Structures are given as structure tokens and as C-alpha cells.
Amino acid sequence: MSGTLNLNSITISIDAMGGDFGPESAIPGLAIVHKDHPELRFLIYGDENRIYPLLNKYKSLSAVSQVHHTATVIKSDEKPSSALRSSKGTSMRLAVEAVQSGQADAIVSSGNTGALMALAKVVLRPLSGIHRPAIASVFPTISGTTVMLDLGANVLVDAENLVQFAVLGAVFAKVNTGKDKPSVGLLNVGSEDMKGPDHVRGAAEILSKIEFNGHYYGFVEGNDITKGTVDVVVTDGYAGNIALKTAEGVSKLSSYYFKKSIKSSPLAMLGGLFAYGALKRFKTSLDPRLQNGGVFMGLNGLCVKSHGGSDDVGFASAVRLSVQLAQHGYIKRVADEINHLLTQESFLA
Numbered sequence: 001m002s003g004t005l006n007l008n009s010i011t012i013s014i015d016a017m018g019g020d021f022g023p024e025s026a027i028p029g030l031a032i033v034h035k036d037h038p039e040l041r042f043l044i045y046g047d048e049n050r051i052y053p054l055l056n057k058y059k060s061l062s063a064v065s066q067v068h069h070t071a072t073v074i075k076s077d078e079k080p081s082s083a084l085r086s087s088k089g090t091s092m093r094l095a096v097e098a099v100q101s102g103q104a105d106a107i108v109s110s111g112n113t114g115a116l117m118a119l120a121k122v123v124l125r126p127l128s129g130i131h132r133p134a135i136a137s138v139f140p141t142i143s144g145t146t147v148m149l150d151l152g153a154n155v156l157v158d159a160e161n162l163v164q165f166a167v168l169g170a171v172f173a174k175v176n177t178g179k180d181k182p183s184v185g186l187l188n189v190g191s192e193d194m195k196g197p198d199h200v201r202g203a204a205e206i207l208s209k210i211e212f213n214g215h216y217y218g219f220v221e222g223n224d225i226t227k228g229t230v231d232v233v234v235t236d237g238y239a240g241n242i243a244l245k246t247a248e249g250v251s252k253l254s255s256y257y258f259k260k261s262i263k264s265s266p267l268a269m270l271g272g273l274f275a276y277g278a279l280k281r282f283k284t285s286l287d288p289r290l291q292n293g294g295v296f297m298g299l300n301g302l303c304v305k306s307h308g309g310s311d312d313v314g315f316a317s318a319v320r321l322s323v324q325l326a327q328h329g330y331i332k333r334v335a336d337e338i339n340h341l342l343t344q345e346s347f348l349a
Contacts, residue, residue, distance in 0.1 A: 018111025029315030141228030
């Protein structure tokens with residue numbers, strides 16, 4: 001399905017068996033989304049013996065959901081190649097196939113990332129002109145949010161791949177922020193033109209010449225990610241995944257020391273009570289569950305990966321992201337921009 005959609009025409013397919021908690025987080029997560037958007041419809045794939053006892057607690061959600069039973073699940077530690085060979089009839093494969101057949105507008109799963117990417121590439125196929133799909137997500141920053149990609153799908157890339165990532169990310173940022181020309185930066189070890197590996201400098205040269213749906217800012221460094229210097233940070237999957245895991249670690253470290261400091265003395269605890277409102281807002285602003293959802297970009301269909309350890313709040317965030325992208329016709333927009341890119345001599349040269 002493509003083009004801008006009304007919410008009442010959007011259907012999301014759900015792999016309910018993925019992640020650490022399976023249906024126990026997926027179904028309550030759908031209930032959170034349904035409360036805000038009762039017009040949405042869901043196709044739920046997984047073990048009905050685990051799904052129905054949870055779904056029956058939410059009568060209105062049940063009314064807009066179809067459960068498709070399967071007892072077969074891709075394991076969280078299964079290698080992508082093995083998972084692909086044995087994927088027939090699994091909850092993940094059936095959920096992806098629902099998008100490919102047009103029954104659903106997007107698929108959300110908390111399951112095995114490598115397996116999901118492999119399945120999505122085989123079943124949904126990359127969009128025409130896309131060499132390598134990428135994983136993108138939204139990071140909270142000082143100035144708002146930043147889209148970053150690739151977060152692990154492609155360890156080795158060339159300049160052309162990075163340019164395509166910039167186009168994919170700019171469309172995502174435009175949907176996410178509403179900005180007409182999102183700013184795009186290439187992650188590098190410095191801002192000077194002569195710094196960085198050949199493929200990064202090569203991508204910079206192309207981006208400075210082509211016309212695309214964003215504004216090329218230049219090189220950005222690691223500290224620019226949290227500053228929100230640009231709307232889109234583009235990098236290879238090696239550096240992107242390290243940055244993502246580092247950010248998650250820093251968040252946990254900050255939370256640990258913050259709680260430790262508050263509990264360090266009766267006076268500190270009393271001060272915490274007085275500052276309760278401000279502390280609650282601080283916690284919310286850094287809550288990774290509210291920015292949960294990695295988008296597999298460059299495919300001929302929407303696929304969103306929820307974190308494997310997500311609870312119901314995190315899973316709901318991933319579903320909301322899939323709905324937002326579907327509603328704004330993300331796939332059609334990307335296809336148009338890639339076609340425009342491929343017609344430019346400055347890109348092909």
C-alpha cells in the first residue's frame with residue numbers, strides 16, 4: 001500500500017511472539033495505541049493460547065484485531081541464514097507477508113533483528129534503485145530529536161550507499177518533524193574537509209552537489225548527535241551501532257547514578273520529594289521507551305523493529321511510529337526521491 005492514508009484505513013501486522021516478553025508486552029502495547037487511535041486495525045500473528053487470554057481483557061481492541069494462530073517462532077538467538085530457511089509458517093514471516101500481500105500497511109516485531117532484516121529483504125524486497133536497506137531510529141537531543149542511520153544493517157558501505165542513506169533519512173525526518181528540508185550531516189572524526197575515510201569524503205562531495213529532499217550540512221562529530229546539530233546523522237552500520245549501544249549505556253549509567261544520589265542521604269531524599277515534578281519530566285525526556293522503534297528503510301514495505309526488551313510502553317511507541325510513517329506515505333515518498341536522485345548526473349558521475 002502506498003500514498004497518504006487516513007487512520008481508519010490503516011492496518012498494522014504484529015509479530016506477537018518476538019522479544020523477551022512476547023504477547024505479554026505486545027498486546028498491552030496495542031491496547032495503549034488503540035486507546036488513542038481506535039480506528040486502527042491489527043493483524044496479530046502468534047500462539048492464540050497466549051494471545052487470546054490477554055486480548056480478551058481489551059474488548060474494543062479485540063473487535064478491531066484478527067488473530068492468526070501459529071505455534072512456530074523464530075528464536076532470538078537464531079542466525080539469520082538459519083532463520084530464513086526455517087521461517088515458513090512462523091509468526092514473523094506471516095506478519096511480514098501480510099505487508100507484501102497488501103493486507104497490512106506495516107509490520108512491527110520485537111523479534112530477532114537479523115532474522116527480521118533477512119526476511120524483510122527477501123519478502124518485501126528493496127525499492128528499485130536502493131542498493132542496501134538501512135536501519136534508522138530517532139534519538140532525543142538537546143534541541144528535539146535526530147534521525148540516525150545506519151544502526152547496524154551494513155557494516156561496510158561505500159560513498160553511494162551513504163548518499164542513499166541521506167535521502168532515506170531526510171524523508172524520515174520530514175515525516176517525523178514536519179520540516180520541509182531537514183538538515184543532514186555525515187558522521188566523521190572531525191569537521192575538516194580532509195578528515196575521514198575515503199567513502200565518507202566521497203559521500204560529502206556527492207551530497208554537496210546533488211539536489212535532494214534535505215539540506216547537506218557537512219561533517220558532524222559524535223557529540224553533535226546529542227546536541228541535535230542536524231536533523232539526520234548518516235553513518236555506516238559499524239559506527240552507528242556502536243553509537244546506539246553507547247547511548248543506551250550512558251542512559252542506564254545516568255539513571256543509576258541519579259537514583260544512587262537521590263538515595264544517598266535523608267536530605268537528598270527530601271530534596272527529591274520537593275523536586276518530584278521536575279524529576280519526573282527529566283525521566284520522561286530520557287525514557288528510551290518513548291523513542292523505541294528502528295525502521296528498516298529502503299524496502300518496498302514498512303517494517304519497524306521494536307527493542308527485544310521492550311515493555312508495553314516501548315512496543316506502543318514502535319507501533320505509533322509505524323502508523324505515522326504509513327499515514328504519511330513514507331514508501332511512496334522514498335521511491336520518488338530515489339528516482340529523482342538516480343536521474344542526476346552529479347550522482348551518477
